[in-house]
Amino acid sequence: MERAEIAALKSDMAEEFARYERQERPAGFPALPDLPAGRYTDPDFFALEQKHIWSKSWLFAGHADEFSRPGAYKLWRDAGVPIVLVRGADGVVRGFYNTCRHRGGPLVREAAGEVASLMCKYHCWNYDLEGRLKFVPDEHEFAGLDKSERALIAVKVAQWGNLVFVNLDENAAPLNAFLGPLVPELADLGFARLKFVEKHAFNIASNWKVAMDAFQEVYHLKHIHPQTVDVLLDHRGVAMTLYPNGHSRMITPHRAPQDTPGADPAHEITRTTSRAYSLFPNVITPVSEFEFPLLVFWPTSIRTCRMDVIWFGQPDDCDAATPQWRDRIANFDAILEEDTENLSWIQESLETPGFKSVPLSYQERRIYNHHTQIDRVIGAHRLPEGLAIPDVLGPHLRTD
Ligand code: FES
Ligand SMILES: [Fe+2]
Known part of the structure; x- marks a missing residue:
């Protein structure tokens, strides 16, 4: 990561902390309209996703x-x-x-x-x-x-x-054009060097977007990861970047950021924060300097999905059978269990008259960005009445 980007992110995180302290919403950021419940439950909406999202996306x-x-x-x-x-x-x-x-x-x-x-x-x-x-x-x-x-x-x-x-x-436009700013942004991770380590899957009893939504905010850290992620990360300073085509970035600072002396300065952010991306339509990746997983979400019906967990590592450390890798995978799976334990309950709620719509906070803006792209790909005019959402994030997308 470029020096200027590292400096900008540090200043963004400091500003988010200060704003949180003042208990102010950021000036100039739009109120996010509610997501209508039917986006998760309407069979016509689901059929349109099936027809357009999966046959038109990379x-x-x-x-x-x-x-x-x-x-x-x-x-x-x-x-x-x-x-x-x-x-x-x-x-x-x-x-x-x-x-x-x-x-x-x-x-x-x-x-x-x-x-x-x-x-x-x-x-x-x-x-x-x-x-x-x-x-x-x-x-x-x-x-x-x-x-x-x-x-x-x-x-x-x-x-x-x-x-x-x-x-x-x-x-389809070329993959590079679709990924846009993510290609230079993620160049430091070495996708050309990383080796495949291991793949396993979780079956989740919820609509695929309920599961994707769950990985696009850190508002939940205190409540579902009190003993794990929340010990390490401080959600108050989270810096988010919304990109075109529904992609986004989330940089969540460590509670006590301490960098390793002598380590590669280009990876400072990667070492001192949780650095995660969402790639439209269905990939979430919490990256790190040497090894990390991709989480890939696939609808298996309107009310179920599968999350593939695919690990990559360095050429000299990619044997999933080693104790380090077994621990790494097991520890991360334990966090994924925390992330997914509410989802079948949410799905049950979605199908009742008790669930009307989803109000999203500033901290949940990545979710709105993802949903906005769903409407762009399907074409808002095709969506069942009342289920489209207005595109309010346009001026807040980062294109460079
Ligand atoms: S179906 Fe006849 S050769 Fe393939
Ligand atoms: Fe989580």
Whole structure:
């Protein structure tokens, strides 16, 4: 992180502490309109999310280490359609619908593996790792079959360092444009160097946005993490940055920030605060200097979701079986348990007449930013009556 950015963040945190002390809302920041309850419960709203969000956004799909060699593949279904991600002979990771161009047979049936080519499991049409149709049994029986017109249907795949993203929208803007200021902002974390360590999942009995909301504020620290996170972090000084496209940053100072003498000054903020990001639509990442997880939220129904916890580490420290890694993962899971223990109760509440709308505080503005982008992607005019929210954060987005 640049020296100027570090200085700006320290001054932002000091200003937030001072403002908290004065018990004043920040001048010039808009009151946030309530989020209508139906955003979490309305089946039409959910159907629109399914149709627009997951088929038009760049979605985290894996780590380059999952495709270590040409032919290494993974069957990825998180966007709701079967996609085979495979490393080509040229080293590039590509994505194709797992759908043969003959009669739709599957190319792969295992969750992951390695193949020399993509051969349909039905009548053995054979495609190379770049998706070109190479061989058709009894080809002479097909009148005028032009193999060059029957390549596998590709989807957009792009890498941010070793992180692999997929977008099902063939007209999508490039990943870098979508991430915007986050690319330089996170350059110090070395996504190209970090290795895949481990992945596990939590099933959560709430709408996916209830779970995402839970990770975008620190207003809850005192109440659900009194013995863990709250001991370390002071929510009063939290500095938040809202970016375009629904992304955001949250820098929460340590209660007693003490930097390590002689350590890399570029990482001072990373060492002396909790530095976390939200990437639209469904990634939360509390980053640190050497190893950290991505939390990725996937709706499994209108009232349930799955949170994947995917850990990355340094090349010389990425063996999940070591005692340090087992402790690190277990300690973080214990905090995630605290973060998620209210969620099924909230879901139960959402479905009663007792739940009308959500008033959000200044400290919860990242949640509003995330919801605003949902409306932009779906198109506010398509939303069921009364469920859209006004876009009031425009002037407060950081674009550089
Ligand atoms: S469906 Fe794939 S070869 Fe027939
Ligand atoms: Fe928390």
